[in-house]
Amino acid sequence: MEAGHCCPITMTHAAVATLLHEPVLARSVLPKLLARSYDPRFAPWQKKQAITVGMGMTERQGGTDVRANTTVATAINGTGPGKAYAITGHKWFLSAPMSDAFLVLAQAKGGLSCFFLPRFSPDGSVNRIKLERLKDKLGNRSNGSAEVSFDRAVGYLISEEGRGVQTIIDMVTLTRLDRAVSSAGLMRQALARAIHHAQHRSVFQKKLIDQPLMLQVLADMALDVEAATALAFKLAASFDGRDDPDATAYRRLMTPVTKYWVCKTPRRSSMRRWSALAATPMWRRAASRCSIARFRSTPSGRDRATSCASICSGRSSVRRKPWSGCSPESRRQAAASSA
Numbered sequence: 001m002e003a004g005h006c007c008p009i010t011m012t013h014a015a016v017a018t019l020l021h022e023p024v025l026a027r028s029v030l031p032k033l034l035a036r037s038y039d040p041r042f043a044p045w046q047k048k049q050a051i052t053v054g055m056g057m058t059e060r061q062g063g064t065d066v067r068a069n070t071t072v073a074t075a076i077n078g079t080g081p082g083k084a085y086a087i088t089g090h091k092w093f094l095s096a097p098m099s100d101a102f103l104v105l106a107q108a109k110g111g112l113s114c115f116f117l118p119r120f121s122p123d124g125s126v127n128r129i130k131l132e133r134l135k136d137k138l139g140n141r142s143n144g145s146a147e148v149s150f151d152r153a154v155g156y157l158i159s160e161e162g163r164g165v166q167t168i169i170d171m172v173t174l175t176r177l178d179r180a181v182s183s184a185g186l187m188r189q190a191l192a193r194a195i196h197h198a199q200h201r202s203v204f205q206k207k208l209i210d211q212p213l214m215l216q217v218l219a220d221m222a223l224d225v226e227a228a229t230a231l232a233f234k235l236a237a238s239f240d241g242r243d244d245p246d247a248t249a250y251r252r253l254m255t256p257v258t259k260y261w262v263c264k265t266p267r268r269s270s271m272r273r274w275s276a277l278a279a280t281p282m283w284r285r286a287a288s289r290c291s292i293a294r295f296r297s298t299p300s301g302r303d304r305a306t307s308c309a310s311i312c313s314g315r316s317s318v319r320r321k322p323w324s325g326c327s328p329e330s331r332r333q334a335a336a337s338s339a
């Protein structure tokens with residue numbers, strides 16, 4: 001299955017967490033956002049059965065460092081949560097630009113703030129969002145990403161002015177979870193293809209899968225897929241236990257770690273899958289930023305050192321190769337059961 005639709009679906013569902021900061025808006029937007037259908041019409045979100053929502057955080061001069069954003073938001077008729085602001089500036093990377101609305105960061109008087117920016121203005125005219133061009137990306141080509149500019153586009157403040165990062169981070173966290181789960185899925189798909197190929201391709205009078213070295217390679221891949229899947233679903237389970245303090249601590253610590261590890265692990269797969277996988281480490285913050293996010297989630301230096309040590313020891317056990325010492329038959333069975 002082509003994975004291009006995953007990004008808009010991920011962003012749409014992740015937006016729920018941020019929209020909940022503005023309950024009045026959430027009450028009318030959420031039913032359309034959670035609908036299980038797709039309404040392709042280019043119309044104001046209020047008139048649609050189902051909508052999708054994108055995000056506009058990064059800017060040309062800032063990238064990861066969103067505090068360097070220069071897009072400005074000027075209050076139109078009073079300041080505060082839910083109020084309309086005129087937004088002027090640009091976004092360097094806005095994926096799924098056909099979305100019905102975007103959650104964007106812009107500088108208001110009180111600092112960097114989060115806004116709900118629909119495709120249509122309140123008077124029914126098209127909002128002043130200009131698609132400058134589509135990105136010519138290495139992978140993930142079926143999912144458009146655009147450079148856009150805003151010229152007094154109308155957006156609505158979510159939460160308080162100055163709390164933009166704290167507000168949009170709930171969306172970012174959920175997209176990181178999805179990136180981990182979807183990368184584990186793409187890895188599994190690539191492994192199934194590799195095993196299928198090895199089962200049918202003959203070299204030196206044997207099927208590839210019967211060549212001991214190839215079996216070692218496939219078993220290694222199977223181990224990575226199992227580890228990535230287990231880690232991603234363990235993280236997903238921690239999101240289900242929202243009120244449990246252990247689950248909360250695990251979620252805070254392990255979301256960036258899991259996103260980093262799972263998105264960085266896949267290396268051996270077919271080209272299209274590889275190009276989709278290549279994009280996931282950069283999406284929702286690149287690798288180093290995920291490491292920094294993890295460090296920020298632990299309070300003191302001593303705690304950081306302890307948790308870092310336990311993560312490192314866990315990671316090294318994942319990389320161990322328990323296959324040495326196994327018979328070729330048991331390795332083959334293990335690889336085949338992962339397909």
Ligand SMILES: Cc1cc2nc3c(=O)[nH]c(=O)nc-3n(C[C@H](O)[C@H](O)[C@H](O)COP(=O)(O)OP(=O)(O)OC[C@H]3O[C@@H](n4cnc5c(N)ncnc54)[C@H](O)[C@@H]3O)c2cc1C
Pocket residue numbers: 054055056057058062063064065093094095096137140145279282283284285286287288289290292
């Ligand atoms: C396919 C795709 C789709 C995207 N879609 C969207 C979207 O819809 N909306 C959106 O807002 N953005 C989107 N982005 C942008 C993405 O979020 C950014 O690429 C990402 O935040 C990194 O920013 P940057 O590329 O400008 O890298 P930079 O900020 O220039 O960082 C460059 C490198 O430096 C590292 N780095 C940064 N800070 C530190 C530090 N303190 N210490 C050590 N290393 C550091 C980073 O990890 C990175 O590897 C998309 C990107 C891609 C590839």
